[in-house]
Amino acid sequence: MSYFDNKVPPKREDRLKAVIAHEDTICNMARKAGGKSCLIDDGERGFTQGSICLLLPALAMLNTLPDNVVLLHSALGCGSCTHSQNANVRVGSNIRQGKAKDGIWLSTALDETDVISGGEPKLEQAIIEADRRYRPSTIAIVAGCVPGIIGDDIDGVALKIQPQVNARLLPVHCEGFKTKIWATAYDAVYHTIGRNLLEERGIHDPAPEDELAVFLEQQRLARTVNLMNVSSMGRVDEQELERLLNSIGLETNVFPVFSHPDSFIKATRAALSISTCPTHDDYFLGYLQERFKVPSIIRHMPIGIDNTSLWLRDVAAVFGAEEQAERLIAAEVAELKEALGEFRPLFEGKKVFVSAGEFRALATSRLLQEIGLEVVGIRSFHHDDFANVEYEKLAGEAKSDYVVDIANVQPFEEANLLKRLKPDLFLGHANGNMTAAKLGIPTHVIYNTGLSYIGYRGVYEVARRLHRQLKNPSYNRNLSQNTRLPYTENWYGAEPFSYLNTSGRAVNE
Template identity: 30%
Template sequence: MRYFMTLENDFIVFHGNLQQLLDKVESGEMIPKLQASHAPMCKFFTSYYVISGIRHVVPLVHGPTGCPLYMSDFVRTRECCEIRGIPLEPTACTALNESHVIYGGEGKLLEAVKEAYAKYHPDLIVILSCCCSGIIGDDVESIAREAEKLIGCRVLALRSEGFGGDFRSGYEDAFKLIMELMEPPKTKMKGTINILGARWGPTPTEFNWDMDEIERLLGEVGIKINAIIAGGCTVEQLRHAREVELNASWCFDWGQKLGDLMQERFGIPYSRTGQPYGPEATKEWILGVAKPLGMEAEALKVIEREMEEVEPEIESLRQALSGKTAIIEISEFPGPIRALSLARMVAEFGSHPVVINVHPYTIKERMPSIKFLLEEGVNPEIILTKGLFRLGSFRSSKETEDELETIVKKYDNAIFFGNSGRFPPCPVVNLTLMNPAFQPQYGFRGIKNISALVRQALENKDLPRSRLFRGMLYGTRTN
């Protein structure tokens, strides 16, 4: 591997490959601790994200009004409604005060469930406990069972207090809860699957453009989707989720736990595939779904036709990336699993991938997915810098910007994949998902879009970047 000629840079904390980083995390040599500025969302937040991915559901937060404020405004209003055009759906709250903390809030919760149903008539109400109700020990499960007898829809309860687990357990416990809505199958829907692991309906890391490309390719093969769980699915779709022949995921990382649980409990096979970035991963994803359904022949025909259509873009990417060092940074985007999927893709086109700042906490919390990627041969060069561990955050900071610029200078023929708000001395491929003109990034249409972005980066590499904009983001340089 083309590592640095020297490791004398005092800001480098780790330099090796993904397997070596995993070994250090597992052995405890690199302790995956996070300070507050780096801390991920709590269990309550991520539980809410999954539940909000179900249509016509009322999340009922059992706690003070502050807990649902950010969630209802940012998630349900700005992300789901304004970006995806979904009608605004409510978030309810029991608005606990000092008296409820002393005497208990179970009576308030029961009345809140009845009020939420009378106002909105949802298909589902999910009670979410937060730190306050978790500390006083309110029995949210019993209230949910009692309330369901009094109103006209299902009522479920999820213990999601922030101290009760980390962001990962919030996602996974919410997916487990959703399984309670899945009724025993009355029939088997031939050639039909579920897509697992979506959130928010869906989130900024899984915008519907990528989902649309997955659905398009499956439709070309003749495969139908019952539900995208929980990326805008309905309660009715969840009821029929056990009638499919197979479960697949848009991302192995988020779909894996639910896929394994549904296979263990319901006997539904789970297709273990990564993200469909680039030709090979896209072929593997399609065949990973088609083969268990006995539709391999149909899938191969679709793959052949699609490959012919994108051959010019594939050749363009080979010419553009061959012999280059692809610097892939994890900050606002692309996130750890997408970054590693991108590393595989650029290697396919002849580049040497270098992934910057995969936090050890990420390795710990995504251990099954990291090991899955290693089994698939994804083992890129990894660099961790001091800026990742200091007072900055996962977002771009002046310190990590300076480190990035120094790193890029160490490599010949570098090209940067990530956030356009970075200023490395090399071509910048703007992969932010808020760039809809070049979406999706998955599948064969994704190959066309990524090819266009790479071409754009190379054609504009000599244009001067704005010093004013850089100064606004990172401050001006001082000697």
């Protein structure tokens, strides 16, 4: 039975055996990957500090959909993250559609009375009001923790109210307490898209006068690929990948971020789906292949020189465009390596620590190796088998073995590691660079939707920005002299993973 036959998608702990609590080294992880499986036992922390709720990445996707209303069925505060996300929604919609638009979100604002008596009547009223007020194409009904605890059936409410509204109702299960793997949010969004928006459409028995048009459309679709985008990818990165794919004769259907719900059907008719981030894409690409026979490639993230080349070669092989791809790769790499020459003298001997979601952290670490920096540590927010190939690449180019911390944030571990490793540079999420910055380490965001990171252009742009950062680290140096972190010297002197119980390690009492 397909996962999509169920109302709720499985959590990644069950589906992918993903883990969030593990300490290892890059070489050891690569050895495990060489055994064809890097499955590891998940651990527990005797002390935990900070995490990420499913709602944040789910809303980052849903708020970008044009002509969509997000209806949070939850306590009011659960929608607070949408305020910070709205800048990206406005900029992204302006770049792609020529008009800056705010994401529209509402909340049922569940309170103590609703917890006792149930929130379904309030949800029904909110759906009808959202449809009447905004006339959207879709309404995403996003369940937070409270409905999951009290047993509200958002799918049942959607089924009941659907005949009364024009918008297509999309129930999204983001009950944060059900999983520790925040990337399950991607599955939750794709689950409702697959169940409620996709249907198979084609042209059957065309009239004689339409046969040429049908033939030409079929020829076009035979060279059309689904290019999966993510909410952390800006338009400049999409354009870079479109440029590369167009250069080998392919058309692209960029999907799903900032794609209108009515256009999602295009995804079912493409010749191939191409992942840009396996962490983000695997659940949905599996469904497209299972339900609509659209094959997919889900191996490399096109960040860095080698990964972009491998990504492009995989796509070209499907369409018999290997020669075109090799000519393109040779020209791009030659030009890029010449351009990087000015940065390498400053990068020589410089050490860097990387922190991000699994694939973003690993692929970016490979890019940093390629431009001459030495990676001395990686903190990945979770781990699953998709990362195997990346561990092998990194270990093969590592100057020495280094630490891999699988942690859903945990800044106290990060602070300890940074004190020990003393990197010259730190790359992490925009809201996760504070620890390094206050320690005086120059920082750079590992993604920003206004900047370039992906493809060959991304390599140069990342190198250019890091070169500028390393040339003038005075801001972080001054910050460290005037601020302090809330950790004692005893903690900095302790073993950084003393609170982690995994691989036989005892938890600090």
